Amino acid sequence: MRWNKISDAVIRRLPLYLRVLDDLAEESEAESISSQELGVRAGVGPALVRKDLAWFGEFGKQGVGYEIGFLRDELRKILNLDSKLPVALVGVGSLGSALTRYHVRRFEEDASFNLELVALFDNNLTKIGDSVEGIPVYGLEDIKHQVKEKGLKIVIVTVPAQSAQDVVNQFVDAGIQGILNFAPVKLKAPDTVHVVNTDVSLELQRLAYYVPSVSPN
């Protein structure tokens, strides 16, 4: 089943809930959790927690709350994280390598973190054929082939700003569906492809606003 059109504001809170439930599953021996407490731990109001979950079904029990293991499994299904999802990364520079290490560690430590990094891409001949953390580095000319063969759905983009759009076009052509973009540019992509941007410089500049050089009093 697919749901009509649920707001992105809702979707971005689901992984937050999922994390709380994962933490809870080991840390605590409780069987269930109320929207109240789930909210506190996720930093969200209790009414909003209930409303968010209600978009997808009736997961709770009046007077009791939500069964932790059950809700966690349901959230995983909703987020398509109940089976392995193959992920690619393009741009094996220092940031790309760091994210690769980070990702691989996360994948190894958390058995249910089903986002698996299976292919790296770069245009640097000295890197192609090499591997990082055991994951092979392919040339850009192999994008189409590898996307098909490995069933790649998501790509993490850590190439320089000026090549980002070009590289993204190639992945879009190959049929990629989601892009996590670290390059500081506004990418153009068809509506069928979902783009999420993470821009460190932008975040720092935003932070600067809240940090007046004049000490507050």
Next chain:
Amino acid sequence: MRWNKISDAVIRRLPLYLRVLDDLAEESEAESISSQELGVRAGVGPALVRKDLAWFGEFGKQGVGYEIGFLRDELRKILNLDSKLPVALVGVGSLGSALTRYHVRRFEEDASFNLELVALFDNNLTKIGDSVEGIPVYGLEDIKHQVKEKGLKIVIVTVPAQSAQDVVNQFVDAGIQGILNFAPVKLKAPDTVHVVNTDVSLELQRLAYYVPSVSPN
């Protein structure tokens, strides 16, 4: 001057506008730009562009638009980016090192990118005393001293999840004002300290929602 209470939704668009103006300043020879075009380039409606800017003053001219160089300078002032702002980073692992390189390059290339990374921190004895990209690595015991001496306002946190809260407490005690957090935890900090979170795993999980394994039709 300080402005009453401007929404974070507004603030997070200002760096976006600033980037467009910076690009425009070199790429194009035009003197001014309309809210219409600025909006298109930033991915924002023209009315919203005007409303956002109007919070801070009257920067435009009817029938003409906004003078590019002037608006850019005004935005820099608003964001506290008109003079150098010293930044720290704690956690010199692979992600920390990668962000350091990324940041230093950005700082060197863009003369007006006034966020200067001047101190790194780590608890690993083999790293302390060393340097990355010419920036010295201090031990956590030097946090208080260095924050005072270098006037550090902002810290980028790239330590493991389990040590993040502890490290952040030390920076808060030392008087830091802004935190860019890459650790996958909800940090507790006083209201006087502004925290921005960037969580790669969370973003990927969100993306997974939009990527059904079943091909859409």
Next chain:
DNA sequence: TAGATTGTTAATCGATTAACAATC
């Protein structure tokens, strides 16, 4: 002057919160 575009007010849209009947 005629055309263009601002700054601002009013209208709309969307998201969050409050409240409460249903019920475990």
Next chain:
DNA sequence: TAGATTGTTAATCGATTAACAATC
């Protein structure tokens, strides 16, 4: 049964968009 907490509807709040007089 009594207490707790859900799912849902209505109220509120906030953010975006439309419209337009002012004016360059």
